[in-house]
Amino acid sequence: xxxxxxxxxxxxxxxxxxxxxxxxxxxxxxxxxxxxxxxxxxxxxxxxxxxxxxxxxxxxxxxxxxxxxxxxxxxxxxxxxxxxxxxxxxxxxxxxxxxxxxxxxxxxxxxxxxxxxxxxxxxxxxxxxxxxxxxxxxxxxxxxxxxxxxxxxxxxxxxxxxxxxxxxxxxxxxxxxxxxxxxxxxxxxxxxxxxxxxxxxxxxxxxxxxxxxxxxxxxxxxxxxxxxxxxxxx
Numbered sequence: 001x002x003x004x005x006x007x008x009x010x011x012x013x014x015x016x017x018x019x020x021x022x023x024x025x026x027x028x029x030x031x032x033x034x035x036x037x038x039x040x041x042x043x044x045x046x047x048x049x050x051x052x053x054x055x056x057x058x059x060x061x062x063x064x065x066x067x068x069x070x071x072x073x074x075x076x077x078x079x080x081x082x083x084x085x086x087x088x089x090x091x092x093x094x095x096x097x098x099x100x101x102x103x104x105x106x107x108x109x110x111x112x113x114x115x116x117x118x119x120x121x122x123x124x125x126x127x128x129x130x131x132x133x134x135x136x137x138x139x140x141x142x143x144x145x146x147x148x149x150x151x152x153x154x155x156x157x158x159x160x161x162x163x164x165x166x167x168x169x170x171x172x173x174x175x176x177x178x179x180x181x182x183x184x185x186x187x188x189x190x191x192x193x194x195x196x197x198x199x200x201x202x203x204x205x206x207x208x209x210x211x212x213x214x215x216x217x218x219x220x221x222x223x224x225x226x227x228x229x230x231x232x233x234x
Contacts, residue, residue, distance in 0.1 A: 002186040008167060009204035014038065014178060015169035017086040019125045020201070021135050021157060022165025025192035029131050029160070032197065033074050033084050034213035036205055045070060046228060047212035053077060053222035055084070055214055069113055069120075075214070077129055077221045084216075085124035086170060087113060089140075093124055104154055107138030111150045121180055123168045131218040134158035137168060141180060155184055163188050194225060202227045 005022075009015060020032040035057065037043040046060040055075035068088055075084035078094040081103075085093075089110050096106035103126040113120040119142040126136040137155040142148070157166050165188070169181040191197035198215040205213070216224035 002164070002188050005165060005167065005187040005189045006200055006204040008185055008187055009201070012169060012172050012181075013175040013206060014171055014173035014209060015181065015205070016120065016171035017123070018167060018169040019085055019123050019137070020165055020167045020187075021125055021127065021137070021160075022187070022189050022191075022197070023160040023162050024189065024194065024197055025162050027162055028194060028217060029127075030194055030197060030215055030217055031075070031082065031084055031125060031127060032201055032213065032215045033086075034201060034205065035211040036209040037211045038209060042070060043209075043211055043229075045211055047074065047214055047226055049222060049224065049226075055216075055221065055224060055226075057212075069115055075216065075221055075224070077219070080129045082127045082129045082216075082218045082221060083124065085122065085138075086120075087122050089122050089124055093126065093138075097126070103136040107136060107154050108152065110138065110140040110152065112140050112142045118171070118178060118180070120170050123170060127218055129218050135166075137166065137184060139168060139183060141183075144180070153183055163190070165189055198225050198227055 018034050044060045057074050072088045073090045076094045081097045083094045093106045121141040124138040135157045139153045141151045167185045167187050172181045191200050202213050212228045214224045214226045
């Protein structure tokens, strides 16, 4: 039996970045993206909308130079597709979909981040931009053995019932050790509406580590609900 979203996140001291797709109690299908950070550079970020309706992770301090591993397009609506995730691969996948590739092909060939020793997985979600049909989760992870090769997983989700969801996080941590996150976790949510989902997600993250979170509906990315950690509250 799947666990509650809040329990899963509270049991993971440092999830890093995460993607979620779920159906709330009112029947809405929703995506969510969140960031946590340990270092000052990872915490000095903001999640905001662009005039084009994208969600961008950018430096919160104008004096900081952009870092392609920390700053990127986190969500983009492109034609009939909604794409979101934790890195520069979002733009790549969106462009592939635009020229007619299927979600499975658009997610192929991605690699994990070149950030030893953790080698952060790249997580990507592709959803029908109109809110119907299946959803694809893609994960590009470093082998758990000695191989430097990328393990790539594509997971297709369909027919979620109200209260059901699927979560991926880059890391799992007990507060001491950090390891690559589980391939995916099936979760349940008590949220009935979009705002309740954002509150459930946000309140489950460790306050000292949370950076930002957003919840959005297919076809309405420009109206995403965003929560940002206020300076000095960590």
